[in-house]
Structure formats: structure tokens, C-alpha cells
Amino acid sequence: MKIEVRQLTKQYKNKFALNHVSFTLEEPKIYGLLGRNGAGKTTFMDMLAGNILPTKGDIFVNGERPFDNRHVQENVCLIKEGNNFKKEWKVIEVIRLYSFFYPKFDQQLAKQLLSKYNLNPNAKVKTLSKGMESALGITVGLASKTPITIFDEPYIGLDAAARKQFYDVMLQEYENEKRMIIFSTHLIDEVSLMFEEVLILQQGGLVLQKSAEALRQQTISVTGRQEQVQTFIKNKQLISKKEFMGMMTAYVFADRQEAKEEGLEVESIPTQDLMIQLTEKEREDRHEAIS
Numbered sequence: 506m507k508i509e510v511r512q513l514t515k516q517y518k519n520k521f522a523l524n525h526v527s528f529t530l531e532e533p534k535i536y537g538l539l540g541r542n543g544a545g546k547t548t549f550m551d552m553l554a555g556n557i558l559p560t561k562g563d564i565f566v567n568g569e570r571p572f573d574n575r576h577v578q579e580n581v582c583l584i585k586e587g588n589n590f591k592k593e594w595k596v597i598e599v600i601r602l603y604s605f606f607y608p609k610f611d612q613q614l615a616k617q618l619l620s621k622y623n624l625n626p627n628a629k630v631k632t633l634s635k636g637m638e639s640a641l642g643i644t645v646g647l648a649s650k651t652p653i654t655i656f657d658e659p660y661i662g663l664d665a666a667a668r669k670q671f672y673d674v675m676l677q678e679y680e681n682e683k684r685m686i687i688f689s690t691h692l693i694d695e696v697s698l699m700f701e702e703v704l705i706l707q708q709g710g711l712v713l714q715k716s717a718e719a720l721r722q723q724t725i726s727v728t729g730r731q732e733q734v735q736t737f738i739k740n741k742q743l744i745s746k747k748e749f750m751g752m753m754t755a756y757v758f759a760d761r762q763e764a765k766e767e768g769l770e771v772e773s774i775p776t777q778d779l780m781i782q783l784t785e786k787e788r789e790d791r792h793e794a795i796s
């Protein structure tokens with residue numbers, strides 16, 4: 506599956522939820538879609554799932570526009586943080602309806618997950634706790650087996666143990682059959698090791714798209730004497746820096762080995778920290794993506 510996003514824009518009155526964003530996703534990979542509140546993540550996922558139309562620009566899934574397009578929509582399953590299902594439906598009806606819609610829906614897996622999460626098939630959605638409703642969403646998302654599966658903060662109310670179960674099953678399923686999983690979350694450190702590629706949105710713009718491996722190799726924290734670090738970061742793409750008593754720590758796009766050879770202390774930057782630094786207020790006017 507190939508997703509092509511071209512100058513994608515969504516405007517609500519004078520507010521740009523997405524502002525001329527362009528990128529391509531084409532591998533069966535686990536993508537982390539990150540950004541602060543209001544960055545435009547849900548807007549993008551809704552457009553990909555064909556729920557809303559762009560104001561300008563285009564989004565294509567294998568060359569087709571998703572909006573009002575059954576052929577695309579049966580290949581894309583979006584699970585949001587809540588209200589995915591009608592309150593009057595029973596759990597088993599949810600499973601049945603989604604299995605009609607998604608051609609590759611795995612009933613067996615759905616049953617296993619319902620039992621793993623202790624979900625009573627005859628319970629109505631309105632009687633489920635927040636965590637149980639999330640578990641039902643996760644069940645549908647994983648069992649849909651859609652080539653593009655999107656989870657938008659899907660685990661509101663789920664405790665840490667249940668979230669871990671979700672990650673384990675997701676990775677197992679992904680191992681069994683690779684697909685594109687787009688995962689948006691604010692619990693970044695909990696899941697960042699699963700990401701194979703990371704996209705960061707900020708105020709409707711894309712500020713970064715990089716493979717996890719490139720991030721590990723090329724985004725580093727370097728610490729040393731102030732002048733030593735200043736010299737090293739000259740002509741490099743700086744993310745942020747901090748000074749303390751003649752010492753300096755800088756987050757920078759740079760070669761790990763080169764930094765070591767300069768005698769600097771080198772560490773990896775946790776993805777959450779990277780997202781926070783890249784989307785700091787003073788960068789608000791910056792919209793060119795780092796790739």
C-alpha cells in the first residue's frame with residue numbers, strides 16, 4: 506500500500522489543522538505519528554480513513570482518494586480513542602458488522618482477544634467501562650487485518666498490563682503478517698521501540714520524517730566543554746542546547762562516531778524528548794520537514 510500526501514490542507518475558518526503537508530508512506534511498517542495536542546494528527550488520520558475531505562491538496566491510497574470510496578475504506582481501519590461504536594450495539598454485533606465490512610477480518614483472532622480482555626460478547630457497548638471499550642477497539646483494529654491499520658491513542662482507560670498485552674499481540678500479528686500500522690500516541694516512551702519510522706507534526710506542518718534507525722544513529726545528545734560543543738555543532742542542524750557552568754549539552758543531527766572522536770560524551774535522545782524539543786514554541790514558524 507502506498508499513501509501519498511500532497512500539499513494536504515484542512516482549514517477550519519481561519520485555523521489550519523493541516524497546512525500544505527506532503528509526505529509518502531509506502532512500506533508495511535509500524536509508523537509513529539507524533540505531535541503535541543492540536544498538531545493535526547487526528548485530522549490527517551480522518552482524511553486517510555476517508556471520513557473528511559481536504560480543503561486543498563490531496564491524499565491518495567494506491568492512487569485513489571479515500572473519501573466516500575469503499576474500495577479504499579475496506580483497506581483502512583481507524584480506531585480512535587473512544588466512541589468507535591454505537592452504544593446500543595452488543596460486543597458480538599460490533600464484531601459481526603466489522604467482519605462484514607473488512608474482507609480479511611479474522612473472527613478467530615477477534616474471539617481470542619475478546620476472551621483475553623474478558624469482554625462479554627453479549628454486553629452492550631454502553632455498559633462497558635472506558636478501558637473495556639478501548640479493548641474492544643483494539644480487538645477490532647487488530648482483527649480487521651486491514652493493510653493500513655490506524656490506532657489514534659486507542660487505549661484510554663486501559664491499565665499498564667492491558668496496554669502491554671495490546672503491544673505484544675500487535676507485534677505478534679505484525680510478525681505473522683506485515684501491514685502498515687500507523688500509531689499515534691502521547692505515551693511515546695512506552696511504544697517508541699516498536700516504531701520503524703517516525704513522523705512528527707507541529708501546528709499542521711510536518712517537522713520530521715525519519716526511520717527509527719536513522720533517528721538512533723543521527724540524532725544525538727553531545728556533552729562537553731562549552732567551546733568544544735560549540736565547535737562541534739557549527740554547521741550542523743541543532744535541535745536544542747543547554748549550558749551549565751562552562752559545560753554544554755546539545756541535541757543535534759550529527760554522526761555519532763564523529764562526536765565520539767571529538768571526545769564528546771554521546772547519548773541517544775529518547776523519542777519523546779526529541780518530539781518535545783522539535784516542537785518547542787520558538788520553532789513555531791519552522792515548517793520545513795527534516796528527512
Ligand SMILES: Nc1ncnc2c1ncn2[C@@H]1O[C@H](COP(=O)(O)OP(=O)(O)OP(=O)(O)O)[C@@H](O)[C@H]1O
Binds near residue numbers: 548
Ligand atoms: N471539526 C473541527 N472544527 C474546528 N477546528 C477543528 C476541528 N477538528 C480539528 N480542529 C482543530 O484543528 C487542529 C488540529 O486538531 P487535531 O485533532 O487534528 O489535532 P491532534 O494532533 O490530533 O491533537 P490531540 O493530540 O490533542 O488529539 C486543532 O487546533 C483543532 O482545534
